[in-house]
Amino acid sequence: NAGVTQTPKFRILKIGQSMTLQCTQDMNHNYMYWYRQDPGMGLKLIYYSVGAGITDKGEVPNGYNVSRSTTEDFPLRLELAAPSQTSVYFCASSYSPFTEAFFGQGTRLTVV
Amino acid sequence: EDQVTQSPEALRLQEGESSSLNCSYTVSGLRGLFWYRQDPGKGPEFLFTLYSAGEEKEKERLKATLTKKESFLHITAPKPEDSATYLCAVQAYGQFYFGTGTSLTVIP
Numbered sequence: 001n002a003g004v005t006q007t008p009k010f011r012i013l014k015i016g017q018s019m020t021l022q023c024t025q026d027m028n029h030n031y032m033y034w035y036r037q038d039p040g041m042g043l044k045l046i047y048y049s050v051g052a053g054i055t056d057k058g059e060v061p062n063g064y065n066v067s068r069s070t071t072e073d074f075p076l077r078l079e080l081a082a083p084s085q086t087s088v089y090f091c092a093s094s095y096s097p098f099t100e101a102f103f104g105q106g107t108r109l110t111v112v
Numbered sequence: 113e114d115q116v117t118q119s120p121e122a123l124r125l126q127e128g129e130s131s132s133l134n135c136s137y138t139v140s141g142l143r144g145l146f147w148y149r150q151d152p153g154k155g156p157e158f159l160f161t162l163y164s165a166g167e168e169k170e171k172e173r174l175k176a177t178l179t180k181k182e183s184f185l186h187i188t189a190p191k192p193e194d195s196a197t198y199l200c201a202v203q204a205y206g207q208f209y210f211g212t213g214t215s216l217t218v219i220p
Contacts, residue, residue: 004155033208042116043156043210048208053121058207085170097206098143103155 002026002028006091006104008082013081013111021107023091031094032074033101034066037088043090049074050097081111115139116202118211121204125218128189135200144203145183147176149196150213156199159185180185190218 007022025032030051035043045058050066063085065077074093078085088108092101116137125131135145148156160169162178169176173194175186185198191204197213 020212040212042184042212043201043208045207049208092155098203100146100158101208102158103148106153107157 004091004093004102004104006107007090008107009105010108011110013078013109015081015083015111017081018077018079019081019109021078021089021091021109023074023076023104024072025074025091025093025102026072027093027095027102028071029093029095029102030071031097031101032068033092033094034064034074034076035090035092037090037106038087045077046089063109078109083111085109086111113130116200116209116215118198118200118214120214121212123213123217125187125190125216127191127218127220128149130186130188130190132187133185133198133216134182135185135211137202137209138181139202139204139209141204142202145178146201146203147183147185148199148201150199153195159198187216190216192218192220194218 003006004025033048034046044060045067050053061108090106119134147159148180160176164179173188177184195218197215199213200211201208
């Protein structure tokens with residue numbers, strides 16, 4: 001049972017480039033989340049999804065986009081990367097909004 | 113503003129020296145409080161969920177408790193392998209609000 005899988009684990013982007021962070025889960029969870037974690041700032045919610053075809057903004061959505069075409073996959077798109085997007089990104093999923101979330105191993109992104 | 117505050121930011125303990133971590137919150141409409149453990153370079157790993165004041169959960173050397181405005185994670189006779197960052201999260205309005213964590217180091 002793989003749980004939540006994120007790719008890539010590390011990436012360096014140049015300012016203005018774009019990329020997609022991949023996330024897939026095999027637990028048949030409807031709820032999926034993208035967080036960013038910065039030193040001393042805690043986890044901040046970027047976007048979340050309550051099921052295929054349904055997404056909504058979290059606390060820090062600017063500069064990001066998401067889609068949810070299947071229950072399993074929830075990719076995060078960065079357009080026009082900026083140094084402020086240097087962070088560690090975590091994807092997570094949960095059975096319901098009231099139960100624990102399972103996290104992937106994270107993607108460490110550096111924008112230079 | 114809804115907030116989740118954890119203290120202390122960092123804690124160093126000798127092996128076997130028990131202590132407690134604190135998580136206080138001002139989020140209204142609490143639907144659950146969650147504790148996670150995060151090792152360096154890894155994603156958070158779920159430990160406990162607490163849903164109502166007075167509730168307690170235990171797992172090995174860890175015990176989590178909940179009151180109306182805060183939660184404690186008690187660590188009894190810690191071992192070096194308990195060294196990690198412990199995160200607290202509050203679930204409200206369909207979202208999780210995370211604290212900044214307590215970095216625990218247990219010295220042999």
